[in-house]
Amino acid sequence: MTRILADLPDEDIKWLDQLAAEQGKSRAAVLREAVEAYRTESRKEGFEKYFGLWERHGSTVDGLEYERQLRDEWPDVSDVTLAKKKRSAA
Template identity: 70%
Template structure:
């Protein structure tokens, strides 16, 4: 196991100590867990990385409903096809 020296703001150290006390762990154990979680999250790619993104940041919007609302603004495919036929006939 490697050691490293890092400067951490006093307020963050206080919060770390509160977490460590609440969970019955040492500050070092909490930091090791935090680094491990950070590295795990940074490895995620594509779908895994973005799945649940809205909820993670407090959005209560239903993504599927939002997508349906956006698509409702699109013209009907049949309308587009008939416009193309009219243009090509002219």
């Protein structure tokens, strides 16, 4: 394992120390886990990268239900089709 030196703002160090204390880990252990999580996330591509995006950001909305609600706001296509047929028949 290689040791590194990194400059971080004092606010970040305080937050990191608090998180490490809460988890019963060292500052270095929390940083190693953060780097691994970042690497894992950055390796994802395409569909896998965006799947579950709403949920990860706290949304409890069902995407399919949301789409159906939006489509319910659209005019009924059969009404438009019938109107066009009546105009063309006249």
